[in-house]
Amino acid sequence: MVNLIWFQNDLRIHDHAALYHATKANLPLVGFYARSFSHPNAKKSAKSALRKAYIDQTLLSLKTSLAVYNIPLIVVDGSAFNSLKILSESFAIQSIYGHYSASPFERYEAVKIQKEFDLKLYETETLIHPSDLGFDLQQVPQGFTSFRKKVEMNFQIRPLIETSLKPQEPLEIDEAFSPDLTPLLIQAGEQAGMDRVHHYLEGTKKIKTYKETRNGMLKFDDSTKFSFYLSIGALSPRYIYHRIKAFEAQFGGNESTYWVIFEMLWRDFFKFQERKHPKAFYAQTGLQHKSIAWLDNPHYYHAITTGQTGFPLVDANIKELLKTGYMSNRGRQNVASFWVKNAGLDWQLGERFFETHLLDYDVASNTGNWQYIAGIGNDFVPFRFFDIVKQGNTYDADTSYLLHYLPALKDVPVFKRYGFGHLSKDEREVYDIDYPAPIFSFYEGLNLMKKRYGE
Ligand SMILES: Cc1cc2nc3c(=O)[nH]c(=O)nc-3n(C[C@H](O)[C@H](O)[C@H](O)COP(=O)(O)OP(=O)(O)OC[C@H]3O[C@@H](n4cnc5c(N)ncnc54)[C@H](O)[C@@H]3O)c2cc1C
Structure with missing residues (x-):
């Protein structure tokens, strides 16, 4: 008889509630990770070769950590339930x-498992434990600023869970x-994540x-990464929070140290x-239940997803994503805005494209941000869009980022590079x-979409 640790996006051993509780039961432990889901829509999800490699390498790291305690890690290609x-x-x-996890595939899997096994689930995903919000889930505000102010009034972050693991019989x-x-x-x-925290x-x-x-x-260190x-849960948000607090105690805090926590609140x-909103969060019409007539244009889709739109900020960011599996927050905002507000493509296609390629793919962050930029989620400004030329010139004034991914533009004067399209x-x-x-034409697309948004 064994107890199983079902790992999902919690591939670590520090601050791990499930592992902690499992060790209390005095039975041999076996780790388990399933690569797929049984949810009918799971087939639509694809992973790039880089993302698959990233998951594999994180699993390898976890397996090595567990092996110290003779805890095996079984990795299967199928769904967890089967x-x-x-x-x-x-x-x-x-x-x-x-x-x-409240995400649809994970939830569906858990419900199936629960019917046939004794499944015990614990909260580890968020920085603020859901029971410490200080208000009911239904009172979670629709706007980020109200949310932040509300949670900061009663800000309590739990200490890390310490599990004392001892080697078991092989x-x-x-x-x-x-x-x-x-x-x-x-x-x-996990260790690489901790090293990154130390570095930053x-x-x-x-x-x-x-x-x-x-x-x-x-520059890699422009943001925390x-x-x-x-x-993927190699670091717990609480670990980062407490490390920042310890840093502030030792070296002093400032607006920047606070701002990392601020961003983690997003x-x-x-x-x-x-x-x-478990349903509306994943519906095409979003949290605002807003129907928009998206364009069905495979040519635009192909041009954006291969970085060949002729608009340098978008193309450079897509080339970065395809090459590295990362795109900065600034890049993501501009690409998503261009996707929905200029090309008029369905935000869910964009969400899925990011899902395939982002190594840091997180279903809630990705969906929430896409909805936000599509203007159907938590942003209530009727038709906000990003001016990709102004953005490029502001955040990459010397165009060094641009030339890194689009060297052909070096023969164009600096001040014309971002406006080349x-x-x-x-x-x-x-x-x-x-x-x-x-x-x-940038503005033609924009004007068409403004009409479709009813502006
Ligand atoms: C269209 C779009 C899609 C996105 N998809 C994802 C995704 O799949 N996975 C993901 O982790 N983030 C996503 N983000 C949020 C953000 O772009 C990334 O978290 C950030 O770029 C990661 O780099 P970093 O760790 O250096 O960020 P930093 O600037 O160093 O921020 C620190 C941490 O705060 C959190 N954070 C920062 N900004 C956001 C935000 N807007 N929303 C949620 N969390 C945030 C992240 O956990 C991040 O690691 C998306 C943003 C947009 C606009």
């Missing part, structure tokens, strides 16, 4: 310990696993200037929106460079 049924024929499972369990070790932009795993805090003290640099697109580790905000055909031809013509 695989557990098969596994339970080989050994008896007393209980399954896992983390609670188990005879087949845990064959061949991870994809393709080199990635970052090191994967005590190591370089970059956190002290985060607020000024966070909109940068080129904690999302890689938070999204992450909580979307997770609480997902819980409050806005130049006339004759003006563009003066430069004779290998860069695509714009797929449409």
Whole structure:
């Protein structure tokens, strides 16, 4: 008889409620991770080769950590429910310990498992434990600022859960696993996440200037890059919070150190929106129940997703995403705005495209942000859009980011690079460079979509 730890997006051993409770039960422990879901829509989800490699490498790191205690980690390609049924024929499972997720695929899986197994789920996803919000889930405000002010009135972050693991007797369990070790932009795993925190805090003290640099697109340390580790649960949000508090106590806090926590509240905000509105959060019409006539244009879709729109800020960001699996927050906002407000493509296609490629993909953050920018979620400004030329010139004034991904534009004067897609055909031809013509006129697309938004 064993107890199973069902790992999902909580691939770590620190601050892990399920692991903590499982160790109290005095039975051998077996780790378990399923790559797929049984939800009917799960087939639509695709993962890029980089994202698959990132998951594999995080799993490898977890497996190595668990092996110190002789806890095996079984990784299966199928869904958790189907695989557990098969596994339970080989050994008896007393209980399954896992983390609670409100996301549809995870929830669907948990409900199925719960019908046949003793499943115990614990809250570990958010910085603020849901019971510590200080108000009912239904009272979670629709706007971020109100949410932040409300939670900051009664801000309580729980201490880390300390699990005292001791090596158990080795188990005879087949845990064959061949991870994809393709080199990635970052090191994967819990230790690498902790190293990243150390680097950003005590190591370089970059956190002290985060607020000024966070909109940068080129330099790796412009922002924390904690999302890689938070999204897959290699780091717990509470771990980061308490490390920041310890840093502030030692080296002093400032607006920047606070701002990292402020940004992490956006992450909580979307997770609480997902819980409050489980259906509308995933519906095409979004939290605002707003129907928009999206364009069905495969040509636009292809141009955007291959970085060939002729609009440099969008193309550079897509090329970065395809090459590295990352895109800055500034890039994501501009690409998403261009996707829905200029090209008029369905936000859910964009959400799915990001899901495929982002190494830090997080279903609630991705969905919530896409809805926000599509103007059907938590942003109530009727038709907000990003001016991609102004944005490029503001956040990459010397165009070093742009040239990193689109070197062909080096022969164009700096002040015309971000506006290249806005130049006339004759003006563009003066430069004779290998860069695509714009797929449409920026303002034509915008005006069409304004009408479709009813503005
Ligand atoms: C269209 C769109 C899609 C997005 N998809 C994802 C996604 O799939 N996964 C994801 O983790 N983030 C997503 N974000 C949010 C944000 O862009 C990333 O969290 C951030 O760029 C990650 O880099 P970082 O860790 O260096 O961020 P930092 O600027 O260093 O921020 C620190 C942490 O705060 C959180 N955070 C910051 N901004 C946001 C935000 N707007 N929403 C939610 N959390 C935030 C993240 O956990 C991040 O790691 C998306 C944003 C947009 C506009």
